Amino acid sequence: MRWSRTLITTLRDDPQEAEIASHKLMVRAGLIRKLSGGLYTFMPFGVRALHKVAQIVREEMNRAGAQEILMPALQPAEMWERSGRLATMGPGMFRLKDRVERMMVLGPTHEEVTTEMMCNEVSSYRQLPCTVYQIQTKFRDEIRPRFGLMRAKEFIMKDxxxxxxxxxxxxxxxxxMYDAYVRIFKRCGLLARPVEADTGDIGGKWSHEFMVLADSGEDGVIDCPACGYAANQERAERKAGPTSTPTQDGTLEEVATPNVRTIEQLMAFFKCPGDLFLKTLIYVADGKPVAVLVPGDRELNEPKFKRLLGVKKLELADDATIQSVTGAPVGFAGPVGLTIPLYADQALKDSVGRISGANKADTHLKNVSLARDAKVLAFEDLVMVGSGDSCPRCGKPLQIKRGIEVGHVFKLGTKYSESFDAKFLSPEGQRELMVMGCYGIGVTRTLQAVVEQNHDADGICWPISVAPFVVTLLNLDTKDAAVCAVVDQLEKELQDAGVDVFVDDREDRPGVKFKDADLIGCPIRVVVGSKGLAKGGVEIKLRTSKDVAIVPVDQAVADIVGRVKKFV
RNA sequence: CGGAGCGUAGCGCAGCCUGGUAGCGCGUUUGGUUCGGGACCAAAAGGUCGAGGGUUCAAUUCCCUCCGCUCCGACCA
Structure with missing residues (x-):
């Protein structure tokens, strides 16, 4: 492939639309172009890299015994009613009607279609186990598409x-599948870390996410360097540590606190540490108000609370609800005298001498003892785990990092087989439910994660496994017949040797070509110029190294092939 | 959806406050000089100033509405 014949335009400036390095670079290097929010066109170089990622995924899936299929993206909404997810995924799905007004959806995932298909195809235990997969476009009406391919409305997923x-x-x-995922991300040149995760709307009991550690990641990853415990912050647990000792214990006492609402203001007012306050949050869970207590210096982990309550929808109560439930304006809620269900973080068990709102305007209570003064339904681990908290397994301090979720594996159990009555005949002649698992990899997201983890100030540094081309061949003197002859020869020989080569044959100055070569970031750069030839050959350089080797023309291909082998 | 910001040439931006019909850099085209880390000179093409409405003799500029984009929260591969 030659630059002069390729639809690739590089940009000197960072695009205004992009925030994170990988997004900027993918646009600058001409890999993707935005159509609209969350919708991207893959340009020739982008598709090449994308196909390489997809191929790695395909090979490893096949190796793990999974069979490739391809299901429709357009699906009857009725299937989603059967699983109950039309309600739960609701607005996240693109919906449309066909010409006879039948409700359809653009598939955000394919549990329903797969289960229905397997239900029809599988009748005997002899056909199991069976794992199927596809690499296909998914549609999700994301509330906020972000960071280019990271969170898009249309994206390619291996499910x-x-x-x-x-x-x-x-x-x-x-x-x-877990093992296959480890291999896939490794082959893509990614450092991905499996962590325990929440199951969300997909359902099921247990799951692991594969996280690519990156500061730009959307998820918090809790990591225990001591014992290896790792979890998504949403799910991460902690061992409740010691709290500050209350200054005194005693009888309940009202304190006038005009306009003192936030924990910061309270700390200043009472002159004591944040964890001595009871932060009282009023939520609405499936339409009913509930209250939850966390130590004043902690954040509630909403997914954990939602899981504890077992509800579909959980949101912070609005001011009017808070007023009617507590009888006080926002900022003065407290556990004492509340009539709605009340839950508390485990760290607050046996807590005494605390300060909370009094459910009365401009008033707080001192010396609150939860066991004595309030009715707490359950003490559970409900706070967002942070850096320095104690590991739930070994008690050592935890660290928090950021991660990009590139894969997720779920144990689904029989959630979908029940909805679709997916049963098989056992050796004993019994009809039994199939036990399911589901496994996703964001292929387009993985591609961008590769860039996020492999770049420097000058551009992308592709791992050879997913690079659009293995070699960029720079023709530095396009008007010099001897140089052109060498370029032509090397291009042909490399192609014959099975090495993807891209030739920069533009009539530009060398500096432009060097800059673009670094930006696009193919792993091996070969320079052919009259000066180099005079010095004895062509110059071979790795994208990630400063060393330049001058190699005689007749040995160049062997040298390059040798380097390619070393990569693999 | 809540909060914040931004929409002016393919890309990155200025102009707007204080109305008078648009400019800079990059890129593109042509000619010339250059030629090993984003050259220089000259000429040229390229804009319904996001859309609609209002105020005004006159709106890119002031006002209203809408749309789009980006960032922070809840969702997720």
């Missing part, structure tokens, strides 16, 4: 679904 005769067998399928 796999396993079907087994039992939970034990399903565990083996899960493990096979």
């Amino acid at each position: 796999a679904y396993s079907f087994d005769v039992s939970y034990e067998a399903a565990d083996a399928s899960y493990q096979a």
Whole structure:
């Protein structure tokens, strides 16, 4: 492929639309172009890299025994009613009607379609286990598309679904996918870390996310360097540590606190540490108000609370609800005298001598003892785990990092087999539910994660496995016949040797070509110029190294092939 | 959806406050000089100033509405 014949335009300036390095670079290097928010066109170089990622995924899926299929992206909404997800995924799905007014959706994922298909195809235990997968475009009406390919409305996902005769067998399928994921991300040149995760709307009991550590990641990752415990911040647990000792214990006492509402203001007012306050949050869970207490210096972890309540929808109460539930304006809620269900973080168990709102305007209570003064339904781990908290396994301090979720593996159990009555005949002649697992990789997101993790100040540094081209061949003197002859020869020989080569044959000055070569970032750069030839050959340089080797023309291809082999 | 910001040439931006019909850099085209880390000179093409409405003799500029984009929160591969 030659630059002069390729649709690739590089940009000197960072695009205004991009915030993070990988997004800027992908646009600058001419890999993607935005159509609209969350919708991107893959340009020739972008597709090449994308196909390489997809191919790695495909090879490893096949190796793990999964079978590739391809399901429609357009699906009848009725299937989603059956699983109950039309309600839960609701606005996240693109919906449309066909010409006879039938409700359709653009598939955000394919549990329903797969389960229905397997239900029809599988009748005997002899056909199991079976894992199918596809690499296909998914549609999600994201509330906020972000960071280019990171969170898009239309994206390419590899989704796999396993079907087994039992939970034990399903565990083996899960493990096979887990292992395949480890290999996939490694082959893509990514440092990805499996962490325990929440299951969200997909459902199921247990899941692992594969996180690419990056400061620009959207998720918090809790990590224990001591024992290896790792979890998504949403799910992460902690061992409740010691709290400040209350200055005194005693009887409840009202204190006038005009306009003192926030914890910061309270700390200043009472002159004591934040964890001695009871932060009282009023939520609305599936339409009903509930209250939750966390130490004043902590944040509530909403997913954990939602899981504890077992509700579909959980949101902070509005001012009017707070007023009617507590009888006080925002900022003065407290546990004492509340009539709605009340929950509390485990760290507050046996807490005494605390300060909370009095459910009365401009008033707080001192010396609150939860056991004595309030009715707490349950003490659970409900706070957002942060840096320095104690590991739930080993008690050592935890660290917090940022991560990009590139893959997610779920143990689904029988959630979908029940909805679709997906059963098989056991050896004993019984009809039994298939036990499922589902496994996703964001292929387009993975591609961008590769860039996020592999770049420097000058541009992308592609791992050879997913680079659009392995070699960029720079023709520095396009008007010099001898140089052009060498370029032509090397291009042909490299192609014959099976090495992807891209030739920069533009009539530009050398500096422009060097800059663009660094920006696009193919792993091996070969320079052919009259000066180099006079010095004895062509120059070979790795994108990630400063060393330049001058190699005689007749040895160049062998040298390059040798370097390619070293990469793999 | 809540909060913040931005829409002016393919890209990055200025102009707007204090109305008078648009400018800079990059890129593109042509000619010339250059030629090993984003050259220089000259000429040229390229703009319904996001859309609609209002105020005004006159609106890119002031006012209103809408749309789009980006960032921070809840969702997720």
